[in-house]
Amino acid sequence: MAALEKLDAADAAGDGTTERAARHLVQPWPTAGQIGAEARTYIAYGDGIYITGAGGERLIDGPAGMWCVNVGHRRAELADAMRDQAMELSYNTPWYTMNEPSVALSERLAAHAPGDLNHVFYTTGGSSAVETALRFMQFYNNVRGRQEKKTILSRQGAYHGSTYLSGSLNGRPRDRDWMDGADGMVVKLSSPNPFRRPAGMSVEAFSDFLVEEFRETVARIGAERIGAFVAEPIQASGGVIVPPDDYLPRIAQICRDNDILYISDEVVTAFGRVGEVFASLDVFGVEPDMITFAKGVTSGYFPLGGVMMSDRLFETLRRSNHPDAMFAHGLTYSSHPVGCAVALKNLDLLEGGILDHARSVGPYFQQRLRTLEELPLVGEVRGLGLMACIECVADRDSMNPLKLDNEVGRRIDRHCQELGLLVRPLINMCVMSPPLVISREQVDDMVAILREGISRTMDDLRREGLWRG
Known part of the structure; x- marks a missing residue:
């Protein structure tokens, strides 16, 4: 019960959402030590390439949900297609x-x-x-x-x-x-x-x-x-x-x-x-x-x-x-008729200019992210189009590199969230796949936050004597 009480005291939504989630919602990919008693980052709102947390903090949606919000959040065209089809034939x-x-x-x-x-x-x-x-x-x-x-x-x-x-x-x-x-x-x-x-x-x-x-x-x-x-x-x-x-x-x-x-x-x-x-x-x-x-x-x-x-x-x-x-x-x-109707409208948006935009901004996205290879913690930046990975290598000589590298991913994610970017940390890797509608200016914002988040993580590791890079 102590863990649930602690979650309730730190409720991000301010209405008991965190505590209710920990009591009733089973999250994907839980560990045995947290299963059935876990709450995750609360997202209240989405618009374009941004999502908003319960406290009003706005974050760039770096993973586009889970590689999927390609045309961006809050597209009225897709919401209307969903409603119209449901009113005509729901199933x-x-x-x-x-x-x-x-x-x-x-x-x-x-x-x-x-x-x-x-x-x-x-x-x-x-x-x-x-x-x-x-x-x-x-x-x-x-x-x-x-x-x-x-x-x-x-x-x-x-x-x-x-x-x-x-x-x-x-x-x-x-x-x-x-x-x-x-x-x-x-x-x-x-x-x-x-x-x-x-x-x-x-x-x-x-x-x-x-x-x-x-x-x-x-x-x-x-x-x-x-x-x-x-x-x-x-x-x-x-x-x-x-x-x-x-x-x-x-x-x-x-x-x-x-x-x-x-x-x-x-x-x-x-x-x-x-x-x-x-x-x-x-x-x-x-x-x-x-x-x-x-x-x-x-x-x-x-x-x-x-x-x-x-x-x-x-x-x-x-x-x-x-x-x-x-x-x-x-x-x-x-x-499913509603899903297929939404997909048809989604194709209209992609074919109507978003694919061309993605082809145009993708090389810039890759070019800007690769400047992060200047940082000592970064081993490689790789990707294609609007998907990329920043692989950090902290424990180059350790017999158990996962131990420190796993901590690196979590720290970068925490710093980036504080700075306005949601990252998908995969052990020692930061995966980026933003909505395809991202602009060059927003790419610059994303890269600047990543640079600062990785730099803060390097400072943390040096201060704690965990890394000498």
């Missing part, structure tokens, strides 16, 4: 009916998707989108009589969701320490992180190493046992890992040569984050068999996700000897 069962917004959105998305990815299966978010793609891979191989072709290749540093199969693909430190998964079905390859490549190895040689590792893995397991390779074009929650330029196209070719489905997880990179509605082909040179998406499809205004699927896959199934085989998978909220 229909996707099991034996359909609605116009989902059909119209499917047509719009197919026009943006690469190659023959002309079909969409709608879900409620990114985890369920990845889960759907994997379930479809299993169904596809079962119908083709290839029941053994189910192994999934993923990578260290990956994040693909929180459902059972999608969570089994995750390769970030500590994600799976206390969670079960389908471990026998998943093989993890190396993260394509050039910053952490072996000492003395060039980026080109590192790419060759990754490709050869993939070839050797296929040879060792057997292509007849591998169903899919799942990859974020940029490993987002793994620290905004941008792979070597030729790596993904070379991997995609190996997948084609071995009849392995290539699933591009664009839950973060789609809908303008790197300048395109879908980035797989236009940015990374890959034409996948499936693309998973969520987040920016509605700019976070409504839970919606989906899987773009290749015509070729459906044609293969229709030619099979099992015409009655059923893809027994679906969600109550698949093809």
Whole structure:
């Protein structure tokens, strides 16, 4: 009870919200020591690239919610689309009916998707989108009589969701320490992180190493046992890992040569984050068999996700000897009319100028953030478009670098919040993915706050004798 009383005394909202949250609200990704008794930063209001706390403090929304508020907060166009659709048709069962917004959105998305990815299966978010793609891979191989072709290749540093199969693909430190998964079905390859490549190895040689590792893995397991390779074009929650330029196209070719489905997880990179509605082909040179998406499809205004699927896959199934085989998978909220209506209006905004703005401001965002590499605590600034990571390296020589580096992320976040910026700290990394509508002047504000927040953290560590940089 003492912990709850302490939270109540420090209630940020002033109306008992913090205490009520700690009593009743279970937060995502809690630790056992705080589960069911935790309150987090209270956000009362959003407008454009800013959010406002309970005390009236205005913060730049550095993570854009969770990589998702692409067109910014408080867009009346999306709120109106939500209301108008709810008043016309709030819901229909996707099991034996359909609605116009989902059909119209499917047509719009197919026009943006690469190659023959002309079909969409709608879900409620990114985890369920990845889960759907994997379930479809299993169904596809079962119908083709290839029941053994189910192994999934993923990578260290990956994040693909929180459902059972999608969570089994995750390769970030500590994600799976206390969670079960389908471990026998998943093989993890190396993260394509050039910053952490072996000492003395060039980026080109590192790419060759990754490709050869993939070839050797296929040879060792057997292509007849591998169903899919799942990859974020940029490993987002793994620290905004941008792979070597030729790596993904070379991997995609190996997948084609071995009849392995290539699933591009664009839950973060789609809908303008790197300048395109879908980035797989236009940015990374890959034409996948499936693309998973969520987040920016509605700019976070409504839970919606989906899987773009290749015509070729459906044609293969229709030619099979099992015409009655059923893809027994679906969600109550698949093809939700309100979510699809919001996504249509969101696409209107993106196509109406926001994509062009994102392409224009993205290079400036990257250029300004890279000036932070001047700071001794900063190991690397990396990114693409309007997503970036400032990786701090405090404990370069320690046998347990996580101990101090984890503290660094929390301290930077605390200082930046005091200065007017919400940061997403990932251990020793600060992830930035602001709304796409951010201006150059606002980029300057963000970078100035980050510089001061990191500088204050360096001063703290020196004063406490924790760091000599």
